[in-house]
Amino acid sequence: MKKHPLLTPRKASVIDLNTANDLFAEIMQSGIPFGYQQANCHNISHYISMLLASKGYQCAKIWAFAPVVYSTSSSKLISFADKKNISPNGKIDWGYHVAPILQVRIGNKVRKMVIDPGLFPKSPVRYRTWLAKLKTRKLIYLIVDSVWYLFNSSVIPNSQLQPDLNTVQPNVKLPDWFSDKLITDFFKYEEDSLEQHWIEKGLAVNETAMAFYDTEIKPILQSKQQQDLVADYKMLVGNVFNFETIFRDGNWNYEMDNNFQFRHQIIIAKYRQIYFGNLSKWQCKLALLMPL
Template identity: 80%
Template structure:
């Protein structure tokens, strides 16, 4: 397991354990949909990061990458049992995982503590405890400034990429300077929450997807999980909700794919219409929530 500390010195707030626990309790009251673990950890993490900033604190982020993400020679994922039994395969697979990280003074030491209620719903945990929970061989991780929203990857390694816009201009530098040992990795850079991501409300859409999926699970899937007479319907619902790509295709993108084809969508048109409306209500809620948090941050900056 290799690490890369890219956390700018003194940029992340140094807080005591009591403050950290208080912030964790406040985060648990925000209604963030931690229960749907199929996807959107980056959106949840950035929402929490923004909330912490509105409270006057800066966090970092810890990123964990499975070999399937950074290497062409492995298909190994972060894999664990889906305890809700909503996934068609019975497993949840991640190529990567990310969570906010706090610098917490405990006694005479400073500990890096992770906020990840999806994996640890009771409290913050040491980052090594968090990494151990992922249980993936050849995992690599980065501890970074929290401003980086998501990473870029490529089909070729860093050493093969030429950062030139054209033959006559200065080289285009990546946003994050990765170390030499990253030269054979497919993770090439990171980017901030701006431009297309900001304009298209990626965070709010991610949170709305997860919340809508949880609503679907609780109302439609959970009651028939052990009903043999409803097995065909259950399998269809699992294919829809348990596979986040299918769920996003239907509700976020209003589109289709080879599983969510015309036949499937016609067959389940009523339930899709119902939850499409729920999705847009959730989206509006998260847009208003994030706008309110950003307004608080802006007001604090104006007072300085």
């Protein structure tokens, strides 16, 4: 694994361990939907960074990239068993993962501690413990300022991109060893992402998916008589692209076709209403955290 911290010196707050644990407890009580692990780690991480900033603390972020994201020659994902048994294939697959980092003074050293209740629900953990949990060969990572919301990528490596003097220069100068990688830059939560409420939509998707799982899937998961229904629900909820297609986008795809949506029209209508209620709630909550 390789690293290259891109932290602005002294920008991230340095706090003691008790404060870190107190902030972790507040985050756990904030209503963030950590239970649905299929997607939206970038939205959860950015919301946490804004929540911490509202309390006077600046965090950083750690981004871990699987080979499938940064390389043209590998399809390797971050992959682990889905303990909730909600995914159609029984696995959680990520191309990347991101979480906030706190700089925590322990004794006479400052440790980088990750906040990721989806993986570590009890407390912050050292960033190397977090990386080890991902169990992915040839994983690469960057530690960056929290202002960077998401990354851009290309179909060709950085070294093959032709610089254009008429285009906007990259926001972040990536390390030299990124020359053969497909990740090209990071961007802030502004313009399209801000105007189209990407964070709020991501949090609403995760919260609605967990409500669906708890109410509709979990009670019948072990029922032999209802395995066809379970399979359909897993296809809908366990695959985040399908879930977003139906509830966020109001659209269809080859799995969520007209026949599928007709068969489940009542429950889709029910959870579409729940989704929009959650979206409205997260829009209100995020508005309170936005800088004036």
